[in-house]
Amino acid sequence: MGTLLLVLDLTGTFVFALSGATAGMKRRLDLFGVLVLSFAAGNAGGIVRDLLIDATPPAAISNWYYLAASLLAGLVTFWRPSIIDRLRNPVLLFDAAGLGLFAVAGTQKALVFGLNPAMAAVLGMLTGIGGGMSRDVLLTEVPTVLRSDIYAMAALAGAAVVVIGSALRLPATAVTITGAVLCFGLRLMAIRWGWHLPIASGPEQPAMPASKRKDDGETKH
Amino acid sequence: MGTLLLVLDLTGTFVFALSGATAGMKRRLDLFGVLVLSFAAGNAGGIVRDLLIDATPPAAISNWYYLAASLLAGLVTFWRPSIIDRLRNPVLLFDAAGLGLFAVAGTQKALVFGLNPAMAAVLGMLTGIGGGMSRDVLLTEVPTVLRSDIYAMAALAGAAVVVIGSALRLPATAVTITGAVLCFGLRLMAIRWGWHLPIASGPEQPAMPASKRKDDGETKH
Amino acid sequence: MGTLLLVLDLTGTFVFALSGATAGMKRRLDLFGVLVLSFAAGNAGGIVRDLLIDATPPAAISNWYYLAASLLAGLVTFWRPSIIDRLRNPVLLFDAAGLGLFAVAGTQKALVFGLNPAMAAVLGMLTGIGGGMSRDVLLTEVPTVLRSDIYAMAALAGAAVVVIGSALRLPATAVTITGAVLCFGLRLMAIRWGWHLPIASGPEQPAMPASKRKDDGETKH
Numbered sequence: 001m002g003t004l005l006l007v008l009d010l011t012g013t014f015v016f017a018l019s020g021a022t023a024g025m026k027r028r029l030d031l032f033g034v035l036v037l038s039f040a041a042g043n044a045g046g047i048v049r050d051l052l053i054d055a056t057p058p059a060a061i062s063n064w065y066y067l068a069a070s071l072l073a074g075l076v077t078f079w080r081p082s083i084i085d086r087l088r089n090p091v092l093l094f095d096a097a098g099l100g101l102f103a104v105a106g107t108q109k110a111l112v113f114g115l116n117p118a119m120a121a122v123l124g125m126l127t128g129i130g131g132g133m134s135r136d137v138l139l140t141e142v143p144t145v146l147r148s149d150i151y152a153m154a155a156l157a158g159a160a161v162v163v164i165g166s167a168l169r170l171p172a173t174a175v176t177i178t179g180a181v182l183c184f185g186l187r188l189m190a191i192r193w194g195w196h197l198p199i200a201s202g203p204e205q206p207a208m209p210a211s212k213r214k215d216d217g218e219t220k221h
Numbered sequence: 222m223g224t225l226l227l228v229l230d231l232t233g234t235f236v237f238a239l240s241g242a243t244a245g246m247k248r249r250l251d252l253f254g255v256l257v258l259s260f261a262a263g264n265a266g267g268i269v270r271d272l273l274i275d276a277t278p279p280a281a282i283s284n285w286y287y288l289a290a291s292l293l294a295g296l297v298t299f300w301r302p303s304i305i306d307r308l309r310n311p312v313l314l315f316d317a318a319g320l321g322l323f324a325v326a327g328t329q330k331a332l333v334f335g336l337n338p339a340m341a342a343v344l345g346m347l348t349g350i351g352g353g354m355s356r357d358v359l360l361t362e363v364p365t366v367l368r369s370d371i372y373a374m375a376a377l378a379g380a381a382v383v384v385i386g387s388a389l390r391l392p393a394t395a396v397t398i399t400g401a402v403l404c405f406g407l408r409l410m411a412i413r414w415g416w417h418l419p420i421a422s423g424p425e426q427p428a429m430p431a432s433k434r435k436d437d438g439e440t441k442h
Numbered sequence: 443m444g445t446l447l448l449v450l451d452l453t454g455t456f457v458f459a460l461s462g463a464t465a466g467m468k469r470r471l472d473l474f475g476v477l478v479l480s481f482a483a484g485n486a487g488g489i490v491r492d493l494l495i496d497a498t499p500p501a502a503i504s505n506w507y508y509l510a511a512s513l514l515a516g517l518v519t520f521w522r523p524s525i526i527d528r529l530r531n532p533v534l535l536f537d538a539a540g541l542g543l544f545a546v547a548g549t550q551k552a553l554v555f556g557l558n559p560a561m562a563a564v565l566g567m568l569t570g571i572g573g574g575m576s577r578d579v580l581l582t583e584v585p586t587v588l589r590s591d592i593y594a595m596a597a598l599a600g601a602a603v604v605v606i607g608s609a610l611r612l613p614a615t616a617v618t619i620t621g622a623v624l625c626f627g628l629r630l631m632a633i634r635w636g637w638h639l640p641i642a643s644g645p646e647q648p649a650m651p652a653s654k655r656k657d658d659g660e661t662k663h
Binding site: 027028031032056061 | 494
């Protein structure tokens, strides 16, 4: 089971790294930049989680497998972008699977390190979305997850299953699989039917501390 | 006194979270994005401080009160922006109070964890300004605190009072209150009279490693 | 030797801080913002490395020398930009020296803390490039190192020398000097002859998860 989990974890890392490499290519980074984006997208979520729960050094730093999986994804994307292009739908599928895996694995690790249930679920979600957020911040874009369809909510739902199952002392394997499948399914349905969260309506926007900050909001960015 | 400090700390978190939520609304994030900005603005300063002084897991992660205060601020802002709008002046007032509280509390925590006085004051200031900085970075804006009026300097003044008082072995409660009030007062006076720090004059700008980097400075951003 | 290393480390911090201050001046930050950029550019790489290898509190936080070196660089740049302007070539030279120093020192520290060789070299490289990356992210620019000439690769080469020398149990001092000189030389040659890494060719760009994200790529940023 340990080996299976590692394989699943590395698969998730690889798929997220593909998304980082692809984003880097679109912004015309050089080879090194593409590899950095691959590593960041594949591992930043887990690294931040490990720093926050004091599981240092983070797994992605103490174990070179994660670096290797990330570099492989970056190199494939860089030299054979046509493969990734052809695989676009599978990649979205893998990404949803990676999100589910990371969310439940992150939640369980946080529980093991003694976090309370609410924060363990938040850290599980963070494990799933942190890589994409760091990818976007490095490319000076507002993280997609902050304004797109149901992505973080799917991760949070999977994490919640783990937390609730753990509180009820249900068998860990069944709970983990249920959580990952729920997240995976929600994410696919969100893509399929275009689900999204509400956005604040326009004219009611408040404008508290904005007197000093120029609003270069949506139109120019 | 422990309860009082916790209440003050959560009040500071709540008010900073309001600023994060408001900024997220202006940039048209969805509900999840607004809540992330709330949490980041309310807690990033303290989280980074705790990571740096090795007080892990950070208080904002091990204790769910901070998450609850941040989410409450985000939800109120999202569904009742008119309330925040009407409260604009009170919010600026609370923000100044939160800055003072965070600056002195952060400094004291850093001293307790054995930092030297100069760095303890820096970390106290960071506690006060870190949330706003992470809010702005997530929205791909240059942090307001790096170019606006007297904000960080007020936090640093409050932190300095704590450090000096601690070195002179003055009573902790009196020193803490003095530092917080000084920061609060300086901040209000800076708003009232438009105090700001000097900015380098234009034509003398050096241009060292800029050959590679396009300067999209003030005009477009 | 300890003193020599500290002097070299502080020199590297000072020179990197100059680059941060210069970038902050160009973007019209106020004095405080320039000083923050100085500290971030001079120390972020080492701080992140120390957090990742659990060497907390990071040296740049527990020891005030680094803050002093950073502030000195920031103040000189702010009040005497003409000095920095006149020194532009020396600064590029110092920057290359700082890169070499940080890369080998970071690698050795990671090895001492028990990291495996591959990740130790990566962390050494990160020590060298992390400051510049955080400087650019704070200014909402895509980190220069992700798309410019040979910079990170020079750091990685120096780090690799340390890792290989350590595995072969060669004398540490000789290995360190060789690594630093190799990095320094590669960097100077890259500047001199305009070496750079390949960039993905244009029309083959894949476009995986971009349906949601506006591409404000090169033209506007």
